[in-house]
Amino acid sequence: MKASTWLALLAATLIILSAAPYALTQQPEPINTLSYRAFSGLALIYQQGGESPELVAKLNQAVGLIDEARMKSLQGDNAGASNLQTQANTILTDILNQTPLAQQTAANQRTTSIWITVSLVPLAVLLSTLLFYASLAAWRRYEKSQLYKMQIVGVVRDEIED
């Protein structure tokens, strides 16, 4: 074989190899991987301290359908399994579309809660210090009044002694 033929073969192999990942990405994503991706998005919401019970309920509906599809497949009902997988796929896609907004809401809620909590610190310090000062001032006034009372008692005793 000529060198040019070898080069052509090498180029064809490289093209096929570089195209393979692209071809793989064109295939529909396996339903389990899609459910993991939907779950990861929701898990992030909960990690941020947020909640999304509606999306979790939808995900549970989808994974339930996937389980049912697996059962149908085991029973040999491939058409039924495919139908259930399509339904699950629709729900999962819906979840994936709604997740960014839910994540943003959770992040905003988290930021708000951090700000509220952080701003409560100086407020708590200020209020408690004011209360402490008021108590201290009251105590000082009480001490002073007790001192005067003692003096009066002293005067009365002096008068008795006289």
Add this chain to the structure above:
Amino acid sequence: MRLRIKPRDLRYVLTFALLMTIISSGAAYRALYPPASEQYFAMWILGPGGFAQHYYPGDNSNLRLNEPVNWTIGVQNQMGGLEYVVVEVKIINSTLLAPNSTTGTPSSAQPTLEFTRVLVQNETWSTPFNWMIISAASKNGSTSITGLSINGERLEGQFASASSGLNFRMVFELWFYEASANGLVFSQPTTVGPRSVWTQIWFNATSVA
């Protein structure tokens, strides 16, 4: 109003303010980042009525054909966040390896059925597991379970074989999604070694074939 405060009292007030700053900052930090508690999953199988007893009809674990067995699978999530869990049900005999808690390895048998659920922190999930043997075959002293009904769904195939139909096991393994593995894992690493959650219930099927 002019605030008159003696230097000694000012020292008290400033000391108090400093103490309160430290205490309230600590409390705020704890409120924002609560300490991690022990993380674990719990799984259980209960008999009829939700009790850990009377697993088999008439308390006889030697099952006959079409004899219904009613159990409930329960899972609790105490992992501190949202979890994706799968209960894999496997039927094995006494010679096939069961899951190994020490090494954290699952049974090598293929799952007969899977139950998937997404659980929030502290959530308990229960699902019925009503099953019966609907067909079996006997060959050379070995009994094979070839048909099962699980939650009303009929399944046919070669599920498990056991000598004389003795010592079958229904194994329940708890798998969960692990982001670093980008898939389901059976055990989680802990400071005292891998921790896995599984359980098994033994039964015989000596008079089904």
